Amino acid sequence: TMDLPHHGYRATKPRARAGPPAGDPLLFDDTSSSTPAMNTQGYYTPGYNMGAPAGGPQGGAQVNNLFADPMANAAMMYGSSLANQGKDMVNKEISRFMSVNKLKYFFAVDTKYVMKKLMLLMFPYTHQDWEVRYHRDTPLTPRQDVNAPDLYIPTMAFITYILLAGMALGIQKRFSPEVLGLCASTALVWVIIEVLVMLLSLYLLTVHTDLSTFDLIAYSGYKYVGMIFTVLCGLLFGSDGYFVALAWSSCALMFFIVRSLKMKILSSLSSDSMGAGASAKPRLRLYITVATAAFQPIIIYWLTSHLVR
Amino acid sequence: MAFTLYSLIQTAILCTNAVAVLHEERFLSKIGWGVDQGIGGFGDDPGIKAQILNLIRSVRTVMRVPLIIVNSACIVLLLLFG
Numbered sequence: 001t002m003d004l005p006h007h008g009y010r011a012t013k014p015r016a017r018a019g020p021p022a023g024d025p026l027l028f029d030d031t032s033s034s035t036p037a038m039n040t041q042g043y044y045t046p047g048y049n050m051g052a053p054a055g056g057p058q059g060g061a062q063v064n065n066l067f068a069d070p071m072a073n074a075a076m077m078y079g080s081s082l083a084n085q086g087k088d089m090v091n092k093e094i095s096r097f098m099s100v101n102k103l104k105y106f107f108a109v110d111t112k113y114v115m116k117k118l119m120l121l122m123f124p125y126t127h128q129d130w131e132v133r134y135h136r137d138t139p140l141t142p143r144q145d146v147n148a149p150d151l152y153i154p155t156m157a158f159i160t161y162i163l164l165a166g167m168a169l170g171i172q173k174r175f176s177p178e179v180l181g182l183c184a185s186t187a188l189v190w191v192i193i194e195v196l197v198m199l200l201s202l203y204l205l206t207v208h209t210d211l212s213t214f215d216l217i218a219y220s221g222y223k224y225v226g227m228i229f230t231v232l233c234g235l236l237f238g239s240d241g242y243f244v245a246l247a248w249s250s251c252a253l254m255f256f257i258v259r260s261l262k263m264k265i266l267s268s269l270s271s272d273s274m275g276a277g278a279s280a281k282p283r284l285r286l287y288i289t290v291a292t293a294a295f296q297p298i299i300i301y302w303l304t305s306h307l308v309r
Numbered sequence: 310m311a312f313t314l315y316s317l318i319q320t321a322i323l324c325t326n327a328v329a330v331l332h333e334e335r336f337l338s339k340i341g342w343g344v345d346q347g348i349g350g351f352g353d354d355p356g357i358k359a360q361i362l363n364l365i366r367s368v369r370t371v372m373r374v375p376l377i378i379v380n381s382a383c384i385v386l387l388l389l390f391g
Contacts, residue, residue: 182311182313185312185313185314185317186311186312186313188314189312189313189314189316189317190312192317203360203364204357204360204361204364205357205360206355206360
């Protein structure tokens with residue numbers, strides 16, 4: 001089914017791992033070359049007409065065409081080719097560090113997916129099928145599969161959390177711009193620490209999953225939704241509301257993380273079905289999953305308790 | 310605990326330095342973590358100890374030159390700006 005293009009999203013076709021479109025339009029289309037020609041023609045010829053003899057305007061207009069328009073045309077061409085070169089260079093440099101195609105996969109979301117995912121984060125207990133669906137070896141985009149991780153919700157939730165923290169501090173008259181930057185960088189550093197610890201533990205236990213770094217960033221960023229909910233309840237309903245919301249979002253988030261990561265970590269036993277090293281592995285993998293899940297409430301409490309005094 | 314990005318960079322530099330300083334023959338072989346004691350089982354998944362030794366050795370190899378540059382820059386900056 002074709003989704004209507006929503007404001008703020010580019011309506012790309014729902015392909016799996018949609019790459020960039022082949023014929024990328026220029027940053028600015030070169031439509032201005034025709035109109036200034038007419039403008040300069042209009043500007044120059046009356047002025048020339050006033051001081052010139054009667055036979056002059058014809059030759060004058062053509063000479064002015066040669067002077068004004070080639071310069072403008074050449075400048076326009078040069079500027080757009082410079083912009084193209086700059087764009088290509090930036091793309092090349094960025095694609096050396098991270099593949100932009102993979103990043104685009106994580107932002108291919110739509111409103112329906114966001115709604116369902118938010119409902120799932122707050123109330124995951126009735127969801128039946130947690131398997132990420134594939135389509136000929138590539139995972140489906142978040143638009144077609146609710147279980148796929150995305151980076152849109154974590155990014156938006158992170159920014160909303162920072163704004164909410166500023167608002168909460170302002171309500172308590174403890175606001176200053178430095179505190180906002182400090183809050184933002186603290187939250188960012190905790191995400192980086194968590195992702196690095198996850199990567200390290202997955203590497204040490206040689207767990208062969210297809211969890212990329214972006215997947216881990218996505219799963220680690222989902223806790224910001226819980227944090228926003230907790231802070232809002234704390235602001236609206238006082239300290240009791242804060243602890244109730246903390247308990248609710250912690251349980252929901254722990255359930256969500258365990259069910260999502262169980263599919264990825266615990267069931268990737270393709271190579272050691274020999275039974276040789278299989279005894280210790282599932283236990284350690286279970287420890288990783290449970291430790292990740294148990295870390296979430298701690299960090300939610302740590303990052304929000306100072307906002308709801 | 311309020312973290313700034315600067316403290317994150319500091320932590321990263323200190324941790325990488327700590328791993329790169331572990332000397333191969335003066336220290337790691339003495340406690341049984343040398344290069345020859347790591348690679349145990351072939352074909353099967355290596356254990357945790359083999360992975361850790363591999364990690365230490367690769368950090369030492371890869372990060373030696375960048376660490377020299379970054380440490381020198383840090384020393385100069387700390388001398389100039391305190």
